[in-house]
Amino acid sequence: MKLLHKDIEKDNAGQVTLVPDEAEDMWHTYNLLQVGDSLRASTIRKVQTESSTGSVGSSRVRTTLTLCVETIDFDSQACQLRVKGTNIQENQYVKMGAYHTIELELNRKFTLAKKVWDSVVLDRIEQACDPAQKADVAAVVMQEGLANIVLVTPAMTLLRAKVEVTIPRKRKGSCAQHEKALERFYEAVMQGILRHINFDVVKCVLVGSPGFVKDQFISHLFKEAVRQDNKVLLENRPKFMLVHSSSGHKYSLKEILSDPAVTSRLSDTKAAGEVKALEDFYKMLQHEPDRAFYGLAHVEKASDALAIDILLISDQLFRHQEVATRSRYVRLVDSVRDNGGTVRIFSSLHVSGEQLNQLSGVAAILRFPIAGLSEAEEEDSDSD
Secondary structure: OEEEEEEEOOOOOEEEEEEOOOOHHHHHHHHHOOOOOEEEEEEEEEEEEEOOOOOEEEEEEEEEEEEEEEEEEEEOOOOEEEEEEEEOOOOOOOOOOOEEEEEOOOOOOEEEEEOOOOHHHHHHHHHHHOHHHHOOEEEEEEEOOEEEEEEEOOOOEEEEEEEEOOOOOOEOOEOHHHHHHHHHHHHHHHHHHHHHOOOOOOOEEEEEEOOOHHHHHHHHHHHHHHHHOOHHHHHOHHHEEEEEOOOOOHHHHHHHHOOHHHHHHHOOOOOHHHHHHHHHHHHHHHHOHHHEEEOHHHHHHHHHOOOEEEEEEEHHHHHOOOHHHHHHHHHHHHHHHHOOOEEEEEOOOOHHHHHHHHOOOEEEEEOOOOOOHHHHHHHHHHHO
């Protein structure tokens, strides 16, 4: 997704112009749209024309319409998004107030205006427009003297850095020059990894090469990490996976990603963080029930007590049609973030999101136990 223009006032009203450039962006757009928003986009309209002789014909014309959004329909299989609403801006083909359905298209810009842009929607735009946010997987494809550092998103690969160092050949009786050049090369690749790979986002780093280059590099990488006491690398050591590739050029990435060992490891990187958070919640519910709550009323009470460490919330809740209910969820998210808690927004298209929706879509792991909260709630409802 590309952000072309953003104009949001101090009262949080305003508009943004975006261009969806991959199928996944339609899912992001679906989560941005709400009933009552205004959407301006290019569309096809069937227009009836009457000739001077009185004969009526129809033709399809491309025009730009501004609709007040009434219904939003997303097809998750085809990643298609249709928005129906009434025309709110004068147009030569469409009367004011006439109904129309816009099907948003890839690589065609649209402008979305809202009366209130809240923090959750703005976060969604940031996430959709930053390719590094979606890159669950990083890869280092290398051979002696050449390395490509690549981020792999669900739909594309982004070349982040290319490292090239001339490695002299080993000479009879002397390997010093060769060894020094290799050290320089490995050091440059290590710096590239630290600069371009965000380990908070990336769940797996694939290191591929022909022969033993990858093994020598990994042993150098972690020897240096220990020497420099580099906690980022040492803590993320389990994320590195060694695989064979025929060369160090970028095109070798395809054979790395089709390796069966790699595909099984990567099958759930996208939602790995969410799955772990949900597992932690269930474990906590089992062993320390006073530190695990679900359901909006209980979670809000825990938030008021500044007790929430991790908030688990489904993106489905932010598509609620009632503004008051939706803003209640947004307030909860803002409150947890302001008090130093972590917020994990689950995609309802993932298995973990479906599971969370069974717990009414919101749950929390607390910093400290709050005893008797559920009993107090039950007593309140009994007295009512």
